[in-house]
Amino acid sequence: MTALLEAAPVRDPRIRVMVVDDSAIVRGLIVQTLERDPALRVVARAAQGEAALAELDRTAVDVVVLDIEMPVMDGLTALPLILKLQPEVKVIMASTLTRRNARISLQALQAGAADYVPKPETGGLVGAEEFARELTAKVKALGRSGGLPTPPTPALAVPLVRPAPLSPPIRPQVVAIGGSTGAPPALMSLFADLKGELEQAVLLTQHMPPTFTAMLAEQLERTGGRPAAEARDGEPILPGRIYVAPGGWHMTVGLSGRVPVIRLNQETPEHFCRPSVDPMLRSAAAVYGPGVLAVILTGMGADGAEGCRVVAEAGGRFVVQDEATSVVWGMPGAAAKTGLAEAVLPLPQIAPWVRRACA
Known part of the structure; x- marks a missing residue:
């Protein structure tokens, strides 16, 4: 009698991404940008921090692209809560190039964000190849770095x-x-x-x-x-x-x-x-x-x-x-x-x- 062995499920090797932005247009464009790369998969999206936390409570994610300025709960407030829910997740802050947002982005890096990416001016996001290249490269680099434990490197x-x-x-x-x-x-x-x-x-x-x-x-x-x-x-x-x-x-x-x-x-x-x-x-x-x-x-x-x-x-x-x-x-x-x-x-x-x- 031949025993039938059930194969263990294989984890999708693509990097799992969540996109959090209060603008439906910007959110959609970021999703489209990321999903053009076959190594990436957008598994969740949210319009503000509280909704992002609810999604993270039921969805495993490797990288979060997090807007700074959002209603209900902004990015800086959501950041430590995201890291508490999923400590291994890498967070990329997304912001426009204002002095205030630059200051907040640096505060976010001190609070545990892995990186940031400057968003083009409103209306210029479509066709912004530099933004697309930078965002995709950072998501891939950070997603890979968090995928497997890194052995300590001795001095x-x-x-x-x-x-x-x-x-x-x-x-x-x-x-x-x-x-x-x-x-x-x-x-x-x-x-x-x-x-x-x-x-x-x-x-x-x-x-x-x-x-x-x-x-x-x-x-x-x-x-x-x-x-x-x-x-x-x-x-x-x-x-x-x-x-x-x-x-x-x-x-x-x-x-x-x-x-x-x-x-x-x-x-x-x-x-x-x-x-x-x-x-x-x-x-x-x-x-x-x-x-x-x-x-x-x-x-x-x-x-x-x-x-x-x-x-x-x-x-x-x-x-x-x-x-x-x-x-x-x-x-x-x-x-x-x-x-x-x-x-x-x-x-x-x-x-x-x-x-x-x-x-």
Whole structure:
């Protein structure tokens, strides 16, 4: 007698998404955008926070795209309740590019949101290919990162390849930091840990749109206790200051006579990004040589890996955030795979490492 074995149900491999937006038109367009990708499946939609919570109570979701401004319950209020209901879910905040919404989006990142995406102006959503590309890429990256448990990555020292004979590293003149998805909260933690203990100038390229970068600089100044602002073209790079690449502009380093200065340009985006980390690192290595210390934080994609290689070849050093503490181990993972990173570290260990290297 042949036994009939019933096959266990196979989980749909597509990433499960919920879309929460009070505008039926915008909600529908976001759903259409996401469902064009065969790796994604919209399993729920809601018009405001309370309805989203009710849906989440009966539907398993990998990623939530959450509007900020909604009636009854707005996105910032709903966020902690969503994370309480489904702690593993990744939340992407969606907002228009206003100063108020930029501030709220940064608050949401501090409260547990994984990322944000700026919505085009009303009426411009149809055909906004950049919005569609960015949203789809972020949903896929975050959905995959939450799909399987990530084993802890031990802090490991990776020897930096230098020409023989091995020479000791010089004291850095500038610290250059790059980040993307998940990096704003990591930056707050890093600068809080470095407060009052870093004399070098800091160059920061974070993948962010205009308005958001100005708000980020304000938060970093409060957190880090040192002057921070969006960089201005031609200004000298001075010790003790944080220079943030403005949204929409590549920030590079140039010389005015013998003085290092900020140079901004709107050349072609790299890795679909402007600002991009690679131009900052390449130019910093060209001006400061072995005096560059680079840090690559959590982020999707591979921006910064090529720039880190240039930094190492110029005699500089770089460290990357480890996989276990990264929201997405794209950028730091790509930089680590060059084999030139001096260390791969959990986020809490990066500040002490930088402090020792800069002392």
